[in-house]
Amino acid sequence: MKRKYFGTDGVRGSVGEAPITPDFVLHLGYAVGRVVVREDARSRPAVLIGKDTRVSGYMLEAALQAGFTAAGVDVRLTGPMPTPAIAYLTRALRLSAGVVISASHNQFQDNGIKFFSSLGEKLPDRVEFEIEAELEVPIGCVASKDLGRAQRITDAAGRYIEFCKATFPQEFSLRGKKIVVDCAHGAAYEVAPHVFHELGAEVVAIGAQPNGFNINAGCGATHPESLQAAVLEHHADLGIALDGDADRLIMADAKGRLYNGDELLYVVVADGIAMGKRSGVAGTLMTNLAVEHALERLGVPFGRANVGDRYVVELMQKNGWVWGGESSGHLLCLDKHTTGDGIVSALQVLSAMCRHGRSLSELTKDIELYPQSLINLRVPQRFDWTTCLPLQSERKAVEAELGEDGRVLIRASGTEPLLRVMVEARSQEIANAAAQRLALAVPQA
Numbered sequence: 001m002k003r004k005y006f007g008t009d010g011v012r013g014s015v016g017e018a019p020i021t022p023d024f025v026l027h028l029g030y031a032v033g034r035v036v037v038r039e040d041a042r043s044r045p046a047v048l049i050g051k052d053t054r055v056s057g058y059m060l061e062a063a064l065q066a067g068f069t070a071a072g073v074d075v076r077l078t079g080p081m082p083t084p085a086i087a088y089l090t091r092a093l094r095l096s097a098g099v100v101i102s103a104s105h106n107q108f109q110d111n112g113i114k115f116f117s118s119l120g121e122k123l124p125d126r127v128e129f130e131i132e133a134e135l136e137v138p139i140g141c142v143a144s145k146d147l148g149r150a151q152r153i154t155d156a157a158g159r160y161i162e163f164c165k166a167t168f169p170q171e172f173s174l175r176g177k178k179i180v181v182d183c184a185h186g187a188a189y190e191v192a193p194h195v196f197h198e199l200g201a202e203v204v205a206i207g208a209q210p211n212g213f214n215i216n217a218g219c220g221a222t223h224p225e226s227l228q229a230a231v232l233e234h235h236a237d238l239g240i241a242l243d244g245d246a247d248r249l250i251m252a253d254a255k256g257r258l259y260n261g262d263e264l265l266y267v268v269v270a271d272g273i274a275m276g277k278r279s280g281v282a283g284t285l286m287t288n289l290a291v292e293h294a295l296e297r298l299g300v301p302f303g304r305a306n307v308g309d310r311y312v313v314e315l316m317q318k319n320g321w322v323w324g325g326e327s328s329g330h331l332l333c334l335d336k337h338t339t340g341d342g343i344v345s346a347l348q349v350l351s352a353m354c355r356h357g358r359s360l361s362e363l364t365k366d367i368e369l370y371p372q373s374l375i376n377l378r379v380p381q382r383f384d385w386t387t388c389l390p391l392q393s394e395r396k397a398v399e400a401e402l403g404e405d406g407r408v409l410i411r412a413s414g415t416e417p418l419l420r421v422m423v424e425a426r427s428q429e430i431a432n433a434a435a436q437r438l439a440l441a442v443p444q445a
Contacts, residue, residue, distance in 0.1 A: 004135075005132055006128045009114055010114035010115060011113045012103055012106075012112030012113075013110065013111075013112070014109055014110055015111050020056075022060075022063045023063075025063040026063040026066055028067060028113060028131075028135065029063065029065070029066065029070075029071070030068070030071045031131050031135045032097070032099075033047075033067060034071050035131050035134060036071070036073055040096045040118075042096070044072075044148075045072075045073050045074070046073065046095050047068055047075060047076070047090075047095060047096055047099055048075075048076045048097070049061060049075055049076070049099045050077075050079070050080070050081035050085065050086040050100050050101070050187075051081070051100065051101035052101065052102040052103075052245050053185060053244075054108045054215055054244075055108065057102075057111070060101045061077070061101055065077070065150050069147050069148035070141045071148070072142040072146045072148055073096070073148045074148045074151075075148060075150040076095065076151060077150060078153050078156040079152070081157070081160065082242075082246035082247065083100045083114065083246065084246065084339050084340065084343075084344065085160040085163075085246075086099070086100045086116060087121070087338055087339045088120060088163050088338075089156060089160065090120050091118070091120035093153075094118070095118060098117075099114070099115055100113070102114065102187065104248075105222045105243040105248065106244070108212065108213045108214070108216075119338065120338040120339065121338050122313065122339070160191055161191055161198065164195045164344055164347065168351055169354075169355075173199065173354075174196060174200040174350065177200075177201045177238065178201070178203075178236040179196050179201045179202070179204070179236060179237065179240060180205075180230045180234060180238070180240070180252075181196055181203055181205050181239075182207040182219055182220055182227045182230070182239070182240065182242065183206070183207045183220070184220025184221065184242055184243050184244050184246075185207045185209060185210040185211070185215045185217065186207070186244035186245060186246060187246050188342070189205075189208040189209070189210055190208075192205075192240075192246065192343055193208065195347075199347075204230065206226060206230050207220055215244045219241075220243050221241045221249060221250040221328075221329050224241050224258050226241075227239040227250070227252050228252050228256040228258065229256075231253075231254065238251065238253060238254065238350075239251060240342075243342070246341070246343060247309075247330060247339070247340045247341060248261070248328055248340065248342055249264065249329045249342040249345045249346055251264060251349060253359060253360045254359075257361065259360055259364065260328075260369075261328055261329040261331060262291045262369060263360075263364045263367060263369070264325075264329070264331060264345065265281070265291065265323065265324075265331055266294055266295070266367050267349050267360070267363045268345070268348045268349060269281055269300060270352070270366075271348075271351065271352035272323065273299075273300065274355075275355075279320075279321045279323055280300060280301035280302065280303065280323075281295055281300055281301070281303075281324060282303050282304075282305055282312045282313075282321055282324035283302060283303070283304050283325065284308070284311070284312060284326050285304055285306060285307055285409055288372070289370050289407050290367050290368055291367065291369075294367040301319075301321075308326075309324075309339075312324040321334075322334045322335045329342070333345065333348055370424040370431075371424070371426075371431050372422060372423070372431060373423050373425075373431035373435040374422045374435070375420075375421045375435050375438075375439045376418050376419075376420055377442050377444065378444065379419045379443065380417070380443065381417050385412060385419055385442070388442065388443070391410075391442055393441070394437055394438055394440075394441040395408055395410065395438060395441075397437075398437060398438060402423075402430075402434065406423065406426065406434070407423075409423075410422075419442060421435055421439055423435040
């Protein structure tokens with residue numbers, strides 16, 4: 001079955017266009033509330049609602065609140081708060097579900113609604129299908145005596161700050177380190193600087209003046225050039241860039257050299273192995289081949305999931321693994337948190353640096369990312385690349401030539417008539433040439 005409204009991470013779109021409209025979000029809150037009432041045996045279920053700093057968050061928060069209370073569900077409000085904070089607080093406060101109003105790394109014109117179960121995990125498919133079924137039913141309202149109530153949680157930030165700090169070993173300190181923290185003018189602007197400061201660091205906060213419109217605008221994990229410039233300007237030891245909802249992470253060293261999710265995942269895993277932990281690692285189809293080879297040298301099992309942290313978590317849970325991540329900076333340490341958390345992930349990297357007394361460049365010296373060449377090709381509608389004989393023939397030839405020193409990834413876009421052709425190889429020249437060969441074998445639209 002295919003979902004009508006839910007994507008890989010909740011419901012998302014441009015504000016004012018379906019489905020991110022006040023009337024739909026009101027109905028969505030009511031539908032989720034109806035499912036929560038059925039699923040939760042408590043007489044008065046309650047949900048937690050957090051958001052990032054987009055101006056549309058006010059409108060969508062009010063619509064969701066009205067929908068939930070109309071269904072007889074109490075609401076707890078946190079205001080701007082990182083997505084992983086809502087996952088944690090939902091679990092810690094023993095609530096029925098958590099809701100985040102955010103479009104993550106997108107610009108302010110977009111927004112979305114994400115959900116967490118009472119355990120702080122992404123909703124299972126079964127529950128999402130139940131919600132979509134409820135959306136087909138006209139919205140109603142419980143009797144006045146059964147209406148839900150709303151209240152604001154005033155200590156949400158403090159609770160989450162303490163949770164993050166608890167994932168950093170007590171025997172270590174960040175004293176003597178100057179760290180630039182780029183909050184992307186997003187949900188972590190009030191909490192992230194405090195976490196690192198309270199652990200001893202001198203913190204230079206940038207991207208921490210949200211105005212409703214500047215979230216992810218030329219800053220944060222999707223635009224790390226701001227982080228690089230600030231690290232060099234302030235002569236910092238390290239830079240940490242989060243995205244708008246603070247679930248992804250990019251880091252920079254004192255020279256301004258960037259480290260993506262693949263490299264940071266390797267640092268965390270190698271540190272865990274050195275401490276005697278045993279687990280496999282889940283990446284995605286886009287995870288750099290160098291990571292797979294480096295983990296193989298450590299004797300660590302590795303598997304690839306589809307792109308999206310939801311699928312990474314599914315593979316981790318299936319295999320009983322605690323580590324996973326994406327090149328974009330979503331890192332998962334299930335021994336620390338139930339979901340990807342940019343602040344917690346940064347603390348695990350810092351923990352490895354403290355434990356071994358080594359810099360990021362030293363900790364990643366055993367992994368040199370392979371150059372990639374990605375070509376997006378516009379193809380005819382309903383084009384099936386798997387049955388295109390010229391492309392399949394060329395793919396086999398390229399893969400044979402690359403051997404274990406490269407790989408080919410071909411996948412169709414889920415939203416446009418595009419075919420994405422990606423080649424990894426030992427050199428950029430080889431990757432570029434191989435990608436061009438494959439592109440020439442694809443019929444153009």
